[in-house]
Structure formats: C-alpha cells, structure tokens
Amino acid sequence: MIMPELTEQASSEESLPETGMIGASDLFPVSxxxxxxSDRPLVIALYSSVGSGHRSAAASTAEAFARLRGNHPLVPEDADIELLDILDFGYMKFDGEKTTTLFTGPTRYIYDITWHYVLTGRLLWGGGSIWSYFMYSAFTRYVAKxxxxxxxxxxxxxxxxxxxARMITKLDFPVVCVPTDYGVEGLWPHRFSDLFCVADELMKEELYPRKVKPEDIKVTGIPVKPSFNQEYDRTAVLEKYGLPVDKKIVLVIAGARLRQPYVLFRxxxxEIIEDLAAFDDMHFVFLTGSDEEYADQVRKHCSDCGVPNVSVxxxxxxIAExxxxxxxAIAKSGGLAVTECLCSRLPLIIVGRSFGQEDANTTTVTRAGAAYQVLTSPELLEKLRExxxxxxxxxxxxxxxxELRxxxxxxxxxxxxxxxxxNTAPIKNRFFWLYWGKKPLRTR
Known part of the structure; x- marks a missing residue:
C-alpha cells in the first residue's frame, strides 16, 4: 500500500508559520x-542550525517556558520567549545543512576523532569572550539591549x-547548557556556565572530572515536547494516517528538516526496500522529512518493485502520535530521535556505524537494552526476522x-x-581559558 503524501493542515503544535511564532497553541506563543x-522580560532558547536536534530541543524548552507564563514568579504573563539561531548573528553566515557534511561525509572519521579527543582529557575548555569578538558581537549587543x-x-x-555575551555585558543572568546527546563533548564552556542539564547519570560523572560542581548539574533528560508522553488511541491514529491496524507498524525515520544527516542512512x-515485502505482518512507514525528492524516489522504487507494505x-x-x-522504529542514532523513541516507548533499531556524539547515544541505549544496533543492511533484515x-x-x-525515559x-x-x-556568581571577562582537569571518566 503506497500512501500519498500526507496533506493534512499543519498543527500549531510543531509548525513554523510565517508570523514567526510557534507554540503548542495560541496560549503558548514563542517568537x-x-x-x-521590546522592553518586556525575555528568556532566550538558543541553538545552532547544524542538524535538526539542537533546534528541536531548544523549541521544546522554549515552549516549556511559554507554558510557565503567569504561572511562575520569574516568568510574567507578558514575557517574551524567543527561539533563536546563533548562526543568524554571525559575521559570516554558515549553512547548517552543508556543515553537517563534516560528520556525515568523507570527513566523518576525522570528526569522530575530534569529538572524542579534543579537550576531553586533562586539558579542558573553560570558555571565553573570544566567541563574541571573533564572530558573534551582534548577539552580545542584542543581549546588552x-x-x-x-x-x-x-x-x-x-x-x-x-x-x-555575559562576560562582556557584565549582566547577571544564568547561562544553561543542554547537551542534546548522551555524552559531553569538550567545547562546552565548562567553567563559566551556571548549569548543565544532562540526559542521564553517567553524564554527571563525565562532568565531575572537568571540575563542574555537583550543584551545577541536573539530570533533566534531553528536552522533548510533552506530546511524546501522551496516551493516544492507536486504532484512531493509524486510521487517520491510512495505516493497517492489524500489523506491526515500523517507522523508518529517514529525514527531518535537513537532508544531509540522513544520506548514509538512506x-x-x-538496499533492502525490495526485501521488506517479505515481512507480511509488518508495515513500514518511511518518514522523509522536508525532502520531497527522496519521498518520490522511495514511492517509485516501491511501485516499480511491487512492495505493498510501505507508506511514505x-x-x-x-509525529508524537x-x-x-x-x-x-528504524533510525540513525541522533540524540533527539533516540530520546523521542524512549519517551514514546518505541523500541529502536539503530542503523549504521555511529560517529562522534552519536556513538555515545548508541552506547547508552544499547547498553540499557532499549535498542539494537546493526551495521549493514543484511544485519537489519536478520534483526527484523528475529x-x-x-x-x-x-x-x-x-x-x-x-530508566532513561x-x-x-x-x-x-x-x-x-x-x-x-x-543565584549566579559574577564572572571575569577572559578572552579564553584553558584549564587542567582530573582523570576523565571515559577512556578515549
């Protein structure tokens, strides 16, 4: 059954209208x-558009602040909640889509080494105002205003x-770091951040040797929308999408906002689309994100080969429902994809070798027994047969x-x-600061 593209009107929960506002409803707007x-009180959820997960986590966090408007003494009813991409403030404009080729293209092996070994041993990165002078002075000016x-x-x-920005403006506001993976890379500003919100207990142990104080680390989980933990009527949801209710539904997460991170996965x-027809008790749903060309390619492939149990x-x-x-689910090991599966109570098969932060994600969920990893297409078919x-x-x-949920x-x-x-301590303006840590948790 090859389904046409879903044409349902975008919901206000996830969409990004031309008004520049998003939110769970009109009650929780986020700019x-x-x-x-504006001179209203402001909370900023700041991300970098390199991959889709950083934005998704920031958007979920922004929505959480929006839900607190008028319900928390520090977030008044008229507070502005802004979801901003730091790359928009740079002297030079980077294409986040192209940047992702560093960890999905031929240089992914180099990226894997740098993620694991750069400033993750004894020599560590504390932070510094160099980031503003070098690239992001426009953001510093915005913060000052x-x-x-x-x-x-x-x-x-x-x-x-x-x-x-905080160093240069000397303003008193907390800077909170939220890694969107199950490992902490070395370039977080460890000594000048006020709080690390991490995915699990092991990440706390990873930060202790970097001299981050225990009171400055909270195990919160990676931010996802509350809709991922809601109960839904399975039959109603499957009928809405035109999917069979008497088969196991397998989501193939093959795209999101950006195309490049999914090239190797695709x-x-x-290689195995034709073989999926043999699993007559399963129905495979390919989610191709914003890439209509790839969606059409999969539809044509299934039609030409007579694969009846695939929808695109x-x-x-x-997506939560x-x-x-x-x-x-069959997916690559992005931090947000893994976390959304965990919160949805959706078993996961991770496909392909994992590099950099995705290696930490894979290790965490496979060790917990929440997922399996397969490296090749024959291994994936064998796991589906099991x-x-x-x-x-x-x-x-x-x-x-x-336990991870x-x-x-x-x-x-x-x-x-x-x-x-x-409750933040004043920080000095240091151009950059490298410091010496304790023995790292992970043997790199």
Whole structure:
C-alpha cells in the first residue's frame, strides 16, 4: 500500500508559520525572531542550525517556558520567549545543512576523532569572550539591549556565544547548557556556565572530572515536547494516517528538516526496500522529512518493485502520535530521535556505524537494552526476522528504556534554569581559558 503524501493542515503544535511564532497553541506563543524594540522580560532558547536536534530541543524548552507564563514568579504573563539561531548573528553566515557534511561525509572519521579527543582529557575548555569578538558581537549587543532573564543553549556554539555575551555585558543572568546527546563533548564552556542539564547519570560523572560542581548539574533528560508522553488511541491514529491496524507498524525515520544527516542512512535502507515485502505482518512507514525528492524516489522504487507494505510521508507535524502508535522504529542514532523513541516507548533499531556524539547515544541505549544496533543492511533484515519470530523482544526493549525515559524533560530544564536566576556568581571577562582537569571518566 503506497500512501500519498500526507496533506493534512499543519498543527500549531510543531509548525513554523510565517508570523514567526510557534507554540503548542495560541496560549503558548514563542517568537522565532529577535525583537530589539521590546522592553518586556525575555528568556532566550538558543541553538545552532547544524542538524535538526539542537533546534528541536531548544523549541521544546522554549515552549516549556511559554507554558510557565503567569504561572511562575520569574516568568510574567507578558514575557517574551524567543527561539533563536546563533548562526543568524554571525559575521559570516554558515549553512547548517552543508556543515553537517563534516560528520556525515568523507570527513566523518576525522570528526569522530575530534569529538572524542579534543579537550576531553586533562586539558579542558573553560570558555571565553573570544566567541563574541571573533564572530558573534551582534548577539552580545542584542543581549546588552534586552537583558534576558536567562539563556538556555542546546549547542556548543550557542553556549559559548552566550557566555561571551555575559562576560562582556557584565549582566547577571544564568547561562544553561543542554547537551542534546548522551555524552559531553569538550567545547562546552565548562567553567563559566551556571548549569548543565544532562540526559542521564553517567553524564554527571563525565562532568565531575572537568571540575563542574555537583550543584551545577541536573539530570533533566534531553528536552522533548510533552506530546511524546501522551496516551493516544492507536486504532484512531493509524486510521487517520491510512495505516493497517492489524500489523506491526515500523517507522523508518529517514529525514527531518535537513537532508544531509540522513544520506548514509538512506543509502543503507535503499538496499533492502525490495526485501521488506517479505515481512507480511509488518508495515513500514518511511518518514522523509522536508525532502520531497527522496519521498518520490522511495514511492517509485516501491511501485516499480511491487512492495505493498510501505507508506511514505513527508514532514509529519504530529509525529508524537504516530510514534506512540507504532511498534518499532528504524533510525540513525541522533540524540533527539533516540530520546523521542524512549519517551514514546518505541523500541529502536539503530542503523549504521555511529560517529562522534552519536556513538555515545548508541552506547547508552544499547547498553540499557532499549535498542539494537546493526551495521549493514543484511544485519537489519536478520534483526527484523528475529523480531518477527520473537515479538517479545519489543517488550524487552521498552522495559530496557524505562530508566532513561524522562518525559518531563523540557519542563525540568525550564524549572532548573529559573532556580539559577539570582543565584549566579559574577564572572571575569577572559578572552579564553584553558584549564587542567582530573582523570576523565571515559577512556578515549
């Protein structure tokens, strides 16, 4: 059954209208543009558009702050909540899509080495105002004008720019770092951040040797929208998408906002599309994100080869309900994809070798028993046959993910951030600061 592109009107929960506002509803608006003219209290959720996960985590966090408007003494009813891309403030404009080729293209092996070994041993990065002078002085000027309540950053570039802005302006607001993976790379501004919100307990142990104080680390989980933890009527959801209710639904997460991170994953999946017809008790749903060309390619491939148990959708706005109704996901090991599967209680098969931060993600979920990893297309087919013979494997994966599952993560981050307001120590303006840490947790 080859389904046409889903044409349902975009929901207000996930969409980005031309108004520059997003939110769960009109009650929780979040601005996606910097408003220099406003004098209202401001919270900034700051990301870098390198890959899709950093933006998704920042958007979930921004929405959590928006839900606190008028319900928390530090977030008044008229507060501005802004979701901003730090790359928009740079002297030079970087294409986030092209930048992702560093960890998906031929240089991914070099990237893997740098992620694991650069400033992750004894010599560590503390932070510095160099990030503002070198590239992001426009953001520093914006911070000086708006005087935010807090800045929450989901990417190293965003976090370092926020720390630099605070150093130069000498304003008193917390800078909160939210790694969107299950490992902490070396370029976070460790000594000048006020709080690290991390995915699990092991990441706390990773930060201790870097001399981050225990009180400045909270295990909140990676921020996702609360919709991923809601209960849905499975039959109603599957009927809405035209999917069979009497088969196991397997989501193939082959795209998001950007195309480049999924190139290698798609190559592997393309090798076995014809073989999926043999799994007559499963129905495969390819999610191709904003890449309509790839969606059409998969549809044509299935049509030409007579594969009846595949549906293809482009960008699905209410992805949480579809993940909740599904029985299994096949994906690469991005931090947000892994976390959304965990919160949706959706078993996961990770496909392909993992590099850099995705290696940390894979290790975490496979060690917990929440996912399996396969490196090749024959291995993927074999794993699907194992699940076909022993469906209880799916239940065991759900149980394995229980300890990692933190469905209130975005709210946890927002509340932990607000606890730091008024409780930050002044920091000196250092151009850059390298320092000596203790023996690292992970042997690199």
């Amino acid at each position: 996606t543009t910097a408003n220099e003219e 708006r005087k935010p309540i807090a800045i929450v950053s989901t990417h190293i570039v965003a976090a370092n720019a926020a720390v630099a 190559e592997l999946m393309d 959708y482009n960008y699905v706005e209410k 579809l993940m909740n109704a599904a029985d299994l 699940i076909q013979k022993d469906p209880a494997m799916l239940d065991r994966m759900i149980e394995g993910g229980a 933190k469905p209130d993560s975005a709210r946890n981050v927002a509340l932990a951030t607000l606890e730091k307001v008024g």
